Amino acid sequence: MAPQTQRDEYLPPPTERFSLLGVIWKNLLTPWYNFVLTVVSLWLLYAILKPTIRWALHARWEVLPANMRILMTGPYPGEFLWRVWATLWLLGFVVGFSWGVWVRRRERVTWVLVAIPILLAAVSQGTVRLYWLGVLLAALIGWALGRRLRDRKGGLIGVLLWVFYFPAFVLLIRGFGLPEEGPAWKYHIAVQLALYVAALFVGVWAAKASWPGWIWAALAVVGLMGWAGPWSRTLFIGGVVAWLIWNGARRYAHLEGMKRFTISVGLAYIPALIFIFFAYEPLAQTWLSKVNSNYWGGLLLNLLITVFGIMFSFPLGVLFALGRRSSLPVIRLFSILYIEFIRGVPFITILFMAQVMFPILLPPEMSIDRVVRAILGVVMFAAAYMAENVRGGLQAIPKGQYEAAYALGLTATQTMLLIILPQALRNVIPVLVGQFIGLLKDTTLVTIVGLLDILGVAQSVLSNPDWIGTQREVYLFVALLFWVFSYGMSYASRRLEQALGVGQR
């Protein structure tokens, strides 16, 4: 029981006029022990700051501009550096567009985002300065466009822009080479794409009919029977994927906008064909020729591994979390074994194993490069932890939610996707973002398997005789970069929580 409160204790406290001197006097100088503490703290602060400031004034900061390019992109070839910039311009555009569409209130963070390219332009020189201004320009164009489309499909376009940003990013960074099979590949791709589009149309327009599935299955079987030839492989892969598409389309045919979506995909087939037949080869030989992943490095590599690590480990983690709660013993056992195995092994070991194991496990013609192997290692590692976090979120959902959904006639899959996962994931946003931040910082460990990420580049800079003794400057800079990105993620997660109203609804 709370002690009885006097009635006048509920009255508002007498208002104090704020005065700086008053606050200092009250909190820092009286009574005597506060005064002593203040003096001691000031002295400590001085003792620490003085050498730091002296060092900062005399530090060889020129090491940073001189090596900025390799710190950012590692050995990425100079003639294609514009492609890295292009990913930033695109990013500026997409972010600007999203801002125009979704951010309606005045936000302080807007000014921070605008300030970033301006600041970076201010501290850089020559073309780099122009490039940064290009980012700003792209963002402004995107913003203006987003504002105009705000009430007309802006949201949908915004989502699509983000969806296509990541393939575009890879395309720009990696470029593409010419397939070895010769010119026939164009026809294979054209036929496969045609199958997919057809599957989508059949699925949406003949949603109730049950026969068309056999078409794709038959194609797959025919293809499988003659696996050796390139055409049969095309039929097999095309048939299987078309079957999947058809199935999904059939199931969601009733959703609003599905028909319009299908028609736009059908229309997109034409430019895709034109690209494949007329633009691909010239581009592959000139502007967009392939840059092997050995040449990717610096901060670019850290961010790339982080982004793709998150993008793939997240769905995989959710699947393992569901698997661990599955009623099918085989799936449950497999999930438990996977999660517990990965969690029992140090990350570095997994990175090494990913480098040496995948080449053994996969057929020799499917060799995958080292960066992809590193990403796979990161994904495998992160997925296990993700699974446990998501499982925690799933466990917090009351049984009544399942029962209400089942009682309405929803299937188990629909219940999971529409009712349970949205709530479970929303509840674990803080934990997941914590894990994403950890993932970002852990990407520095790929140095150990010989990839030139920003830390690897930093080490090679420091072993350069010209820059001996600049460890402090370089590592401080690297630390600052990581802090900026981690803080950005943490800030974004807090805003996301607010937007989704975690803990309020």
Add this chain to the structure above:
Amino acid sequence: MAEQDCQPQATLNKQYAPQVKKQSHARYDQDPIIIVEDLHKWYGNFHVLRGINMKVWPGEVIVIFGPSGSGKSTFIRCINRLEEHQKGRIIVDGIELTHDVKNIERIRREVGMVFQQFNLFPHLTVLENITLAPIHVRKWPKEKAEKIAMELLERVGIPDQAHKYPGQLSGGQQQRVAIARALAMQPKIMLFDEPTSALDPEMIKEVLDVMIELAQSGMTMLVVTHEMGFAKAVADRMFFFDKGQVVESGTPEEIFTNPKEERTKQFLAQILH
């Protein structure tokens, strides 16, 4: 178990005595819409349901009551297979409930359920709660689902709350949304498991009014409740459950004025005072 322990929480709202002209919508000339034959269920070694028999005709309003732990919830949840029975048969709308998932889904489409704890989906607005199943199970276009949802919200008296989240509503409003959500699937049968037990007295009335209106519209209803005012007003038959068995059943007049079994008398005496 001591008698006192069996007594349900004070669910009887003595003020609630609706004055409705009693008129039954039961269509006894048709085939029964629910047939339960010798239903048994065990939780481990615990024999919860011990041979329940019941037939429900279209349009009937059935009230099920009895002491806590007597298996009322378990029974009603067997009818849409939220619980699995181990022996006996349940036939709903001509379909027998077995392990066949397709049959279970078909029955669940035709049987709406309202829970004691509402169980609304907290991440969806009221309107989304109601349109979810029509869109994803009945495959209606969104406009149609929303139109019907708004009509239902009108019917349960809260059209102005459509765009709020469940957490922003009072208990009574939430339960009415839950009723609208179940009705949106246009079910043939509605199950209610103590729909007013979690509500404050002043909210009980608003929910019961909706249920009475529903009963008068000819819906087949199975209601677990201790609201005897409601039972008197609209029930066609009442079933008294005790220790997993139907001890007594009959019309409200028979049950209230002339209960045959001693156990029924005792129980009614407890909750009517």
